[in-house]
Amino acid sequence: MFHWIWKSLFKQPGSLTGSALGIAFAFILVIFFDAVWQGESEQIIAYPDNVKPDIWVMQSGVSNMHMASSFVWDWKADKIARIPGVKQVTPILYLNNVITAGETKMFAFIVGLLPDAQRAGPWSMSAGRQIKNSGEAVIPDILSNLTGVNIGDQLSITDKTFTVVGLSSGTYSSANAVLFVPFNDLEDILSSTGTYSYLLVDVDDGINAKTLAEQIRYEVDKVNVLLHDEFIRNDFSLARQMGVEVIIIMTVICSVLAALIVAFTSYSLVMSKRQEIVIIKALGAKNRSIFFSVIFQSGLVTMFGFILAVVFAIFIIPSIPMLVPQLTLIVSMSSLLQLGVIAFVVAILGALLPTHLVLRLDPAAAFHV
C-alpha cells in the first residue's frame, strides 16, 4: 500500500509540487509573522542590550525602556557614584517621540548624551562621527537610506532642528529608530532641568552586581534598580506581548489553511484512484492499512511543504532585509520546531476527510462494469 501511495504521488508531480508549494507558503506566512515579531522585538532592545551596563537605575515604578518614560533627580546619580564598588555612572536622557526626517515622520527613541559620556552612545558607526556640539545628531544608517537624509542634512524633533553628523548601524527597527543627540538639546525639548532618565551603572571588578544593586536600592529613595538581564527581559517581554496574540491567531489561520490544502490534495488523489482502492479492498486489504496509507500520503505532502518552508526560512528570509531594509527578521529554531509539530497535526487533520471516504468505499464496486 505504502509503495502504491508513493508511486501514485510521484506519478502526478504537478499536483504534488502545487500542493507542497501551497502548504509551504501557508507555513511561510506563519514563519514570516514570527520572524517579523522576533526580529522587531530583538531590535527594540538593541540599544539597552548593546550599551549593557551592569545595573540600570530608573524612576520608581518603571522597569523597562520601550514605550516608557523615566525621570530621576541628578543628585541621585552623584549619590550612586559615591557608593563603594561603583566604577562609573553614565546618565542618559531618553524620549519616545515622532521625528521628521525629509518627508517622513516616524516614531523614534531619542537618547540625550552628556558631552563627557564614555559609553551609552552608538556602538557602531557606519559613516561620519559621534556628536560633539549642540544641534548635532547621529541617526541610523537605514533611516538615512529610507529618508534620503544624509550627513550634513537636517532633521527635526518637535521644533528643534538637528544636523546629521554620523550614521550608526544596528540602531534601526520599524518600531524604534534610535537617534543620539546632545543632552542639553534634549533637555530643551523636554523643558526639563536637573533630571536624568536612566542611570547606567558599571561596577568595579570583583564586585557582585546583585549585591550592589540591593545596596543602591537601600541607599537611594524612589528609584528602581535592576540588573541588566532583568531589564532586558522586561523590555523584550513587553515588545513580544504587543504582538503575540496576532502571531498565535495567524498561526492558527495559516495552519487551518495548510490542512485544507492537504485535505484537497489527498481527496483529489483518493478520488482519482477510487477504482484501484476498491480493487485493493476486494483483494482483502484491511481498512487499517488503507487508513494508514492515506495518512502516510498526506504526511508526505505536508512534509514536502514543511521542508520547502524551512528551506525558504533558512535561505531566503535572511536576505529579505536587503530588499526591505527597514525590517529585521529573525527565524528562531524553536519556532521552526513548533511549526514542525503543527505540520504533523495538519497532516492528520488533512487526512481525515479522505480516509473517511476511503473507508466507505464498497469492495463490491470492484466487480461493477
Next chain:
Amino acid sequence: MMIKLALRQAQLDPLRILLTALAVGGVIAVILVLEGFEQGQYYQLEQIVLNRKADLIATQSGVTNFIAVRSSIPQFSRAEVESVNGVINAHPVTAVPIIYTKNNVRTPVYVLVYDVKGGPSSIIHGHAIKNGNDIVIDNSLAVKYNIQPGDSFYVTDFEFKVSGITEEAAFMMPFAFINYDGMLDLFIESEIAPDLSTFPLLSYMLIELEPTADRDRVAQQIEATVPTVDVVTPKQLAENDVNMGKVFYGPIMGLLVTIAYIIGMLVVGLIMYSDIRSRLHNFSVLKALGFPFLKLFITVLLQSLLLLLIAIPFGILLALGIAAFIESGSPVYLIRIFDPAIFLQTLMASFVFALIGALIPLHVIFRSDPMMAFQRT
C-alpha cells in the same frame, strides 16, 4: 456553451467544490484579515483624534502628531488662546504614557487627562469619571487583566478606581482617561516625577469655536498671537498620525499580504491543475471535436472564476468570524474587513490571482492529445 460546461463540471463533485471553496475562501479570509488589520490600525489612529471632538487642536509648536509624541504647552497659553476672537473655549488635554504592570504582565497605556472635553467617546460598562480617583480604561485592558468597574487600577503606587470601560485604543496601545485632580494626585502622592515641570501638564488644547467663526482665520490668528503653539484641524492631525502609522505598518503588512496573494494564486492553480488532470480525457474529446484552444482556455478561466464566486462568500464569512474572534480576545486590535476601498481592492486582486491560477494548468490542455479521445479510459 462554455459557461454551461464550466457549471456542469462544478456540479459533478460537490464535496470537491466545498473543499475548494473552503481552501480558496481561507486564502481570501487571510488576505481580508491582514488588510483589515492594517486598515483597523489606521482607523483607530484617525478616530482617537476625531473622537476628541474639537473644532481645532493646539499642539506644542513643531509637534504635528497626537499619538506617540510628547507635546508640552506652557499653561499660560490657554488664556492667550481663549482671548482670540471666535474662540469659546480651549479645553486642556494632557497625555501621560505609562506602563501598566499587574502580575508581571506589562502593557503600555496612553493616559489622557481631560477637564471637560476630550474624555472617553463612549462608556460600554460602568460610568464616566466623577472624582479624582476614577479612571476609565479601554476594554482591551479590562479583558487582558480581567478588570471590572469598581476594581483597583494601580499606576506606580497610586490607586485609581475603575469607574467605566470604554473602547479607545490606537497604535496597539489601550487608552485610559483620568481628570486633572487624578493627574495631580498621581504625580504628587506617588512621587512619579521628581520634578513636575518635567512632565507636560498641558499637552494639547481642544479648541471650541463660535458657530459663525471662520476656522482657518481663527487658526492663523491663534498661531500669530501664541507662538508657543501650532494649530491644526483634527482631520489634519489624524492624517499625520495615519501617515506615521503607514511608515510603521506599511512594509510589514505589504510583505505579508504579498505572500498571502502568492498562496491564493498557488491554491487556485493547484485546484485547476488537479481538476484538469483528472478531466484530461474530456479535454481531448473536446479537442477532437474541433474546439480551439482559446475556447478550452475560456472554459478553464470561467471555472476558475466560478470557484472564486463560490469561495468569496465563504472567505468573507470566515474573515468576519476571525475578526470577531480576534477582537473579542484582544480588543486592542480592530479588524476593518469592510473598509470600502480595501475590500473592493482585495476582491479585484482575488480575481487577478484566480486568472493567474487558471494559467498554471494551461500547458496540460495544450499538450493533451486529441487521439486520447479514442482510447479507453
